[in-house]
Every structure is written in C-alpha cells, then in structure tokens.
Amino acid sequence: MKALVIRPEVKKALQENIPVVVLESTIIAHGMPYPQNKETALRVEEIIREEGAVPATIAVIGGRLQVGCGPEEIELLARGGEKLPKVSRRDIPYLVSKGLSGATTVAATSLIAALAGIPVFATGGIGGVHRGAETTFDVSADLEELATSKVAVVCAGAKAILDLPKTLEVLETKGVEVIGYRTDLLPAFYSRESDYPVNHRLDTPEEIAALMKAKWNLGLEGGVLVANPIPEEHSLPKEKIEKAIQAALSEMESLGISGNKTTPFLLAKVKEITGGRSLEANIALVYNNARLAARIAKAYSELK
Numbered sequence: 001m002k003a004l005v006i007r008p009e010v011k012k013a014l015q016e017n018i019p020v021v022v023l024e025s026t027i028i029a030h031g032m033p034y035p036q037n038k039e040t041a042l043r044v045e046e047i048i049r050e051e052g053a054v055p056a057t058i059a060v061i062g063g064r065l066q067v068g069c070g071p072e073e074i075e076l077l078a079r080g081g082e083k084l085p086k087v088s089r090r091d092i093p094y095l096v097s098k099g100l101s102g103a104t105t106v107a108a109t110s111l112i113a114a115l116a117g118i119p120v121f122a123t124g125g126i127g128g129v130h131r132g133a134e135t136t137f138d139v140s141a142d143l144e145e146l147a148t149s150k151v152a153v154v155c156a157g158a159k160a161i162l163d164l165p166k167t168l169e170v171l172e173t174k175g176v177e178v179i180g181y182r183t184d185l186l187p188a189f190y191s192r193e194s195d196y197p198v199n200h201r202l203d204t205p206e207e208i209a210a211l212m213k214a215k216w217n218l219g220l221e222g223g224v225l226v227a228n229p230i231p232e233e234h235s236l237p238k239e240k241i242e243k244a245i246q247a248a249l250s251e252m253e254s255l256g257i258s259g260n261k262t263t264p265f266l267l268a269k270v271k272e273i274t275g276g277r278s279l280e281a282n283i284a285l286v287y288n289n290a291r292l293a294a295r296i297a298k299a300y301s302e303l304k
C-alpha cells in the first residue's frame with residue numbers, strides 16, 4: 001500500500017520480532033499544550049525503549065499514513081496543535097487525497113497500526129460514550145474501531161468526562177474485552193477507580209498477551225482494552241475532578257461546542273480549573289501506560 005509508510009527502525013523491528021508499541025498523535029496536537037506535549041511525546045518513546053521495545057508514533061504526514069515519527073514530525077505535531085486536523089477513521093481518505101497532515105485519534109491510530117501489523121498501542125484515555133449521548137448521539141469512533149482492528153489498547157480507562165457505564169455497555173455489545181490490570185474496577189483516568197467493574201482482571205503482561213493470542217487464534221475480529229490505573233501518587237480525588245468536569249460541561253453547553261471539538265475543549269477546561277493538576281496526572285498516566293504496553297508487547301512477541 002503506497003500510502004502506508006513504516007519508519008525503517010520499526011520495519012526492522014517487525015521483521016526481527018522485536019516488540020513495537022504504537023502511540024497516537026491527537027494527544028500531542030489536541031490533548032496537551034506546547035511544550036509539555038512535545039516533552040511528553042519524546043519521553044514516552046524513551047520509556048518504551050528503556051523497556052526494550054521500539055516506539056512508533058502514528059500520524060498522517062503529507063498524505064501518508066506514517067508509522068513511526070521522527071523528532072521533526074513530533075515537533076510538527078506538537079507545534080501544529082489545534083491548527084492540525086484531528087483525524088478519525090472517516091477523515092483519512094480526505095487527508096490522503098489532498099496530501100495533508102493531521103493527528104490521529106485512538107480510532108485512526110488503531111486502524112493504521114493494524115494495517116502495519118502492530119498489535120500493541122499505548123495511550124492516555126480512549127474516547128467513548130459522551131454524557132448526554134441519548135440526545136447528542138456522541139459516541140466516539142474509538143469504540144467502533146476497538147471492535148474492528150486487532151490491537152490491544154493500553155489506557156487509564158475511559159476519560160472521566162465520559163459516561164463510563166454506557167461506554168462499558170457499548171464495548172460489551174461490540175465484543176471488546178475490557179481487562180483491568182491489577183484491578184477489578186474500571187479506572188477513571190484521573191482517579192484510580194470508578195464504581196464500575198471491568199470485564200476480567202489480569203495481573204501480569206504475560207496473561208494479557210496470552211488473552212490477545214487466544215482471541216486472535218480463534219479468528220475473532222477486533223481488539224482488547226487494557227485498563228491500567230493511574231499511579232497512586234498522581235491520582236486526583238474523584239469529587240474534585242467531578243466538580244471540574246461539571247463546570248466544564250456546562251460552559252461547553254453555553255458555548256454550543258459539539259462534535260470532535262468536545263474532547264479537546266473539556267480536557268483544556270478541566271486543566272484550567274484544576275490549576276494544571278489534571279495535566280500532570282495525564283502525563284503520569286501516559287508514562288505508566290507506555291511501560292505496561294512495552295511489557296505486553298514483549299510478552300506477546302515471545303509467544304509468537
């Protein structure tokens with residue numbers, strides 16, 4: 001496929017069965033401000049290397065589906081920020097046909113990872129069913145993609161701005177296993193736990209890799225979701241975050257913000273209200289997820 005470009009280091013790793021971990025780029029361009037976004041993106045890659053895996057940040061660059069971004073491309077994504085398009089599955093053909101660049105969401109990143117044959121992906125939080133979805137119909141394409149692409153997505157749960165029980169219901173309907181890593185309750189992104197149970201709890205990367213293998217050996221389509229709680233020392237009190245989210249939601253409503261602007265707006269607003277503490281938590285949980293993802297990738301590569 002001409003549009004798919006795999007960085008030589010990543011290609012070599014795939015050929016030699018060296019574990020690879022994919023990363024998304026919407027979190028860089030739309031999820032965090034400059035320069036923290038760039039520092040985080042580079043540090044995440046470093047953590048994956050420390051664990052003996054090869055990082056591959058995915059984005060659309062000049063109309064190409066780029067698997068593995070170099071420092072120049074990370075800089076472009078970090079500086080581009082909101083000016084860059086946020087790319088979901090639906091947007092890919094437009095960018096490719098026009099030769100444009102954009103930042104890929106969990107949905108678009110999973111799709112491209114699956115095209116490249118890379119089964120492990122680390123991110124912060126996935127998109128899901130938004131609060132009020134019964135009237136807005138706002139359900140992230142991330143869920144549909146989890147049902148389609150063969151990728152294990154390591155996250156800190158669904159973003160706390162979402163409706164968690166509805167998100168779990170949709171994942172169940174779509175046949176997506178939700179694994180709690182060393183937890184029985186779904187983590188709520190900024191806080192270690194929510195009131196809602198995960199599908200199954202697993203305590204080691206090896207068990208997670210075995211589950212992935214079992215699923216795909218059966219010929220089942222779609223991915224698995226690995227929910228990894230934010231480290232204790234970085235977790236924020238649930239009530240405080242909930243208050244900030246409520247305030248952000250009502251401001252969003254009064255401004256009439258909708259569609260794919262919703263998530264970036266809410267994340268930025270919550271950051272403002274918490275005096276930056278939510279951003280610190282976000283960065284810490286991404287590092288934590290990258291480490292676990294690298295260990296899962298390693299365990300999975302040893303099974304093959």
Ligand code: PSU
Pocket residue numbers: 024026027028030031032104105106107124125126127128139140141142159259260261263267282
């Ligand atoms: N989680 C974060 N920061 C982010 C996102 C998730 O901590 O920026 C992004 C991811 O790229 C996710 C997207 O796929 O938000 C979901 O957007 P939407 O709800 O429009 O599908």
Ligand code: MN
Pocket residue numbers: 138139140141259260262
């Ligand atoms: Mn949406």
